[in-house]
Amino acid sequence: MRSALLRRNGFWLVVALVLALVSALGASLVQTNAGSVTVKDLKWETASGRMMNALLFTPNGATADEPAPAIVVSHGWWNNREMQAANYVELARRGYVVMSIDMYGHGNSDPLPADELAVGGTGMYDAVLLLADLPYVDRDRIGVSGHSNGARAANFSIPLDDASGDPLIASVLLVDNDPVYTDADGAYANVYGARDVGLIQAQYDEFFFRSYSPEGVPLTAPRDYLGTPNAQSFLHFGAAPEDVADEVREQGTVYTESIDGTEAMRVIYSLPQTHPWTTISSTAVGHLVDFFEESLGAPQPMDAGNQLWQLKEFFTALGLIAFGILLVTVPRALLETRAFRALAVPAAPAAALSGRIPAIWFWGGLVVSVVISGWSYILLSQTPAVLGITFNVVPSIVPQGSIFFIGVWAAINGLAALVLMAGAYVAFAKKSGMDLRAVGVLPGWRSFLHGIGLALTTVVLVYAVVFVLDFLFKTDFRLWVIGVKWFSVDKIGLALFVLPLFLIYFVANSVAINAFNRFTIAGREWVNTAILAIANSLAPVVLVVAQYTVFAISGELIPGFGGIFSIWLFPVIVILAVTAIISRKLYRATNNPYIAGFLNAAIVALISVSNSLVITY
Structure with missing residues (x-):
């Protein structure tokens, strides 16, 4: 009976390890576009004097002789760089250089000081500065995009870019966070200048896209956002709503206007989904692809519906299943060793x-x-x-x-x-x-403490699998909001x-x-x-x-x-x-x-x- 249990556990242990390897290999093949995109794990001291961690995706076609457009993508609050997998996979496939950052305070970047929440655009503008120095990046075609507070990071980055004397950000796509509608005096204004700016808006957003009375009472729900003065002013390049009341602009239409001699665009994509769902929405990814192709030009244009990021999500989900199986099979296997055999009391x-x-x-x-x-x-x-x-x-x-x-x-x-x-x-x-x-x-105390030793040994061994596969393939185990990843x-x-x-x-x-x-x-x-x-x-x-x-x-x-x-x-x-x-x-x-x-x-x-x-x- 004991040997039968051991054989079954050994079988499932092997299955888990194979699943973990298949997960890493499959996810790596997708995010490298079958080897045509190089993935680097970066950690550097930024212009803000802080350490930042990011994944850099460089397509083979991006060279010093033919520099490619580049895009910084960012997760939202309480998340990390891998939450942008759908976006960086699809953008890199289309020839963009992509940097997916851990904003300050997140992932493996430095903590975020409470009194400097906007420092370095919470890291996004510091990432832009690094991208602009890469020889294979076209510094005239740099875009930024972020989800939720990643979009706020993009909004933080605009005044930094304006004050630099050498603006680098040509294109901004905000996802599930409001644009900046007014200037320092509270008047409607075009704070983005001649940049191309787009917005992906969830009609059932838990946090944003509401209008408020002077007393702070919500007047409109997110699903009514397009008809609000804020949305209409944004689509009219910062015009006061009362001045453009006779022309109601719609979602999904790209509007253009000459700003300081440059043709700029504004567009809102309004989607019937929730705030967190946007991170794994093929519709949202399609709009992101369309926006940046329109704004920056895709080196390798593809139809917006041509998406493979779901395969990466499938493979990383396999890894998550493997992780769960390992949490059972590894301690059971350890019970067969001399160190922990005394705990094997069915x-x-x-x-x-x-x-x-x-x-x-x-x-x-x-x-x-x-x-x-x-x-x-x-x-x-x-x-x-x-x-x-x-x-x-x-x-x-x-x-x-x-x-x-x-x-x-x-x-x-x-x-x-x-x-x-x-x-x-x-x-x-x-x-x-x-x-x-x-x-x-x-x-008994001996068995109690011995059991803690088994638990901690299991944690070390199971996470060793996570660390090794990250080192070899730059992938983790995750499904949507559940993620198991390496850590500092x-x-x-x-x-x-x-x-x-x-x-x-x-x-x-x-x-x-x-x-x-x-x-x-x-x-x-x-x-x-x-x-x-x-x-x-x-x-x-x-x-x-x-x-x-x-x-x-x-x-x-x-x-x-x-x-x-x-x-x-x-x-x-x-x-x-x-x-x-x-x-x-x-x-x-x-x-x-x-x-x-x-x-x-x-x-x-x-x-x-x-x-x-x-x-x-």
């Missing part, structure tokens, strides 16, 4: 869920847990003291406010789980003969900062799932595992569905429940379900719930801190 078979009292505690406990999870999340999203830290409004020792918010929420739910388990134990489990040592709740050494300290909060939740959750709620249902243990995985994610699912149902119907979000809070739940839904499954599988091999608790907490902490924003005070 758990007893699961008993059937029988009896009225156990059933009430099982199902009732799940309902209470889901309610507490949803209620506590909403409560935190409306607590000023927490929000001040989360959004860096007040100075604090917390370097990553968004991760702190999720960590505090996790800890609250971990503490609630401990209370429920204590209640269950006192109410019926102890009387029914539950042995806390037998089910692993009290494994400073991320370890950031992870340790939030690790205690995640430990409270994941350790308590693992104990609850395995020692208190492990049963067979309908004669199968996997049914129980599936129910617990769903229960872990149910509150976030309900909150997300409620938010976007209201948004679709009314055009606005649920009052008092900001859009960022539902967006942050997208990766959480998957993570909570997957970690429940990992927890159960490792418990069955060790009878120790703390191994998976520590492993899940460490992995989630590292994933979180390497995909967010670092602010310093």
Whole structure:
């Protein structure tokens, strides 16, 4: 029996490693356009005196003799350079030199000072300066594009470019953030000058494209943006809306005007989608391709519908699946080594869920847990003291406010789980003969610490796969907003900062799932595992569905429940379900719930801190 389990684990370990390699190879083939685009991982000290990290994509056709147009692309707040994969893949295929940056405070660039949020255009203008010095870049054809706060970085860069005495930015495509409509005096103006400027606008944007009264009350929803004075002024090159009221301009039409002897263009692409969806929208990518071909000229023109970035997304998603499998198969394989063999104590078979009292505690406990999870999340999203830290409004020792918010929420739910388990134990489990040592709740200090060693060894080995494949192929494992990537050494300290909060939740959750709620249902243990995985994610699912149902119907979000809070739940839904499954599988091999608790907490902490924003005070 033991050898059969070992063979199965060995098989899945090999499958995971092969999937990871296929993921990296396939993603690399797509982003290098089958070898015709060179990819470099850059880190340099910029003109602002800070270290910036970026990916540089150089097509073979870009040479000193035939310099190519170049474009800087940027992610939004709480993200990193790989979030621009769809854009840099398609632009590089068409012959543009492309630089995808980690804005300051993000990815592996230097932290962002709280009192200098616009420094170097948050890094975008510093990237433009580097591109302009490359011999194979046509410095007269440099564009910038950013999503969300990446678009704000583009807006930060324009006055820097104007003040330089040698303007470099010829073209600007803003994605899911408002253009600048007015000058310093509040009057409508053409702040972009003779540059070509386009806007991709989500009609269900959680943050932008609203009109407000002088008192700050929203007057129009994002889906009504095109008819607003702001949109019409933008399409009329900064004209006062009352002066052009007789000519209503439309989305999708390129408008041109001579500015200082240069023919400039303005265009808005208005799409029926949400703010985060734009990053993986083939329609948005098509508009980006069309805009820059119209503005800068594509060295290798292709139809906008000719897109291959979805293949890269497929391959990196394979890597994400491989990563999840490795989190189970690597520790199981380590149990066969001398160092960790003592931990290989298979758990007893699961008993059937029988009896009225156990059933009430099982199902009732799940309902209470889901309610507490949803209620506590909403409560935190409306607590000023927490929000001040989360959004860096007040100075604090917390370097990553968004991760702190999720960590505090996790800890609250971990503490609630401990209370429920204590209640269950006192109410019926102890009387029914539950042995806390037998089910692993009290494994002894030696096994407890030994299990932590197994968890940490697993983290090192699994992330070694991520690091090696990044080094060889410049790819990571991701699907949309869930990303597992290499990280710089400073991320370890950031992870340790939030690790205690995640430990409270994941350790308590693992104990609850395995020692208190492990049963067979309908004669199968996997049914129980599936129910617990769903229960872990149910509150976030309900909150997300409620938010976007209201948004679709009314055009606005649920009052008092900001859009960022539902967006942050997208990766959480998957993570909570997957970690429940990992927890159960490792418990069955060790009878120790703390191994998976520590492993899940460490992995989630590292994933979180390497995909967010670092602010310093």
